[in-house]
Ligand SMILES: [Zn+2]
């Protein structure tokens with residue numbers, strides 16, 4: 720695992736509902752790769768993540784927290800076709816809302832449509848890293864390719880076709896083999 724350099728371990732920014740009740744909390748952070756666990760080995764942070772914005776209390780009665788701002792980060796994912804790194808830059812505005820987890824959601828609980836996009840928090844507040852992880856993962860394209868024209872891997876031998884042809888396909892290759900065989904025999 721990535722080891723945070725000394726002094727950089729204090730990347731944790733926690734927005735407590737009690738503090739937001741008094742005033743909004745601005746943030747301006749730069750997180751090195753490894754500071755956020757993206758929970759998927761196929762997705763990696765390739766450079767510093769810069770995020771700036773603020774957290775505020777939207778509704779005191781619902782304890783609803785809104786975190787909004789701008790994030791820039793070079794992400795990297797395994798190419799869907801060849802598994803080589805595919806660059807996925809993220810550079811965008813985000814706005815995510817969170818409400819406290821409510822105890823005892825039963826079958827008869829009606830969740831109104833506005834809550835469909837709602838995040839939920841525990842322990843009295845929202846961790847900035849969790850917000851940034853959520854936004855970055857949501858921002859990544861569904862199809863992740865190292866390049867639009869990626870040729871992918873040979874399904875037979877697994878060779879990366881971007882690096883050249885393998886022997887297991889195409890008629891021309893077969894012809895050459897048969898020609899070689901006839902010479903040998
Ligand atoms: Zn590829």
Ligand SMILES: [Zn+2]
Pocket residue numbers: 873874875876877878885886887888
């Ligand atoms: Zn092959």
